[in-house]
Amino acid sequence: MLFEIISTSAAVSLVCLSYLKRSEMDDGEKIKKIALNCGLYVKEGKEVKSMQLLRKENHEWGTEYVFRFPLGLSFSDIEKKTDNLRDGLNNRKGRVDLMAFTKINFRSNVVSQIKEILQKRFVSEKDIDMSYDGALHIKVLDREMPSNVDFEKKMLGKCIDWEIPLGETRYGFIHHDMERGHITIAGATRKGKTVLIKLIITALINNQPDNAKLTLIDLKGGLAFTRFKNAKQVEPVATNLDEALAALQSVKQEMDQVKGWFDKNGYEDIKEAGIDTRHFIIVDEAAQISPQILTGKEEKEKARKCEEALSEIARIGAGLGYRLIYCSQYPTADVMNKQIKQNCDTVITYKLRDAVASRVVLDESGAEKLPLPGRAIYKTPDGVQQVQTPFISNEQIEEIISPHIVIKSRKEDPAFEEAKKDGDNSFELTPM
């Protein structure tokens, strides 16, 4: 009796499964239909020629369809219809979770479980990525984006050289190579900017303890960077305009010396010079050192000098081993200095206030629609994609950086003074 129930139920499940598989229109067919409906065809006499599917490949992230399109159409004609294609692929009542059939418990009421699965259709948003190499490649990405990614220490172990863990995309987990150059990070308040900066600093300290050098500028009270200030890789943490100016001028001076040395020795860049050190200059809130935003003659002048140094770092620093990470929650044209922006190849932006801010940062709208904290748009010269960046807690940061904490030789550092009084000479001196 029990055997009969199980075998009948299993048969029912299999029939449902195969019916549902057949009844769902394949995305390749859908793309062809959408293309026809939105005018992506040419007429030759009475004949209508549209896109022709050459092949289809399944991947972990979804499916890639390769099409030939008729003479007379161009890739840019098709790119203009990206929204039609994306919306068309997502235009359905919802899919049945086919995997749920494999989880049916045959010891309880099978029919009601099947009913429940059929009722519980879910709508997962698909994205598409198109490219052309003589044939049209349309990647339909249906891997769900996670709404949260918790940082795990093993992520650092998977980074090579100057990579940092950036997070989950539709294609899988990705890293960002800090050797790519300067970065702009933007995002409205409480969307994840500071968490990402702290993740970057932690990864650099952990993975490149002998080669990373960091200048941190945080005029929002300096609290976000406090826990890093005694890490041996961290040079100053500037918390007011004067300190920011002193720090930036010191970087500029050092950079000029490096440049002079490169010129003298005929080195083209830091790689050719065989130097492993990289110096990261991180500005947490660019608006606070912007001469266009600050008022008061003296403050404006200091901010102007800060901006001058930052522009110089952005312009010539990359080849000399200097990497700027320029962040703002108010990305207006005033704050996002043109020269700095033009020299930042990489943009990472969290949700922004509106499409205007998105255009300032990304040169296109979209960041205003990002859904969650930690969800960002990642733009490099290779393309644009969404990423869910890992959330790292302060406890995790402290555990990772604690082996790198030293007592610094700052006169104002009470710990240093105490250590001196006690005759403790084990503290490490760091150049300031």
Ligand SMILES: Nc1ncnc2c1ncn2[C@@H]1O[C@H](COP(=O)(O)OP(=O)(O)OP(=O)(O)O)[C@@H](O)[C@H]1O
């Ligand atoms: N990657 C993330 N994943 C999930 N939640 C996050 C992530 N990053 C930040 N959050 C949530 O958002 C809160 C604010 O993050 P964060 O401090 O980075 O904001 P912010 O964008 O730097 O804001 P502000 O500019 O005001 O300092 C965090 O306390 C956390 O709750």
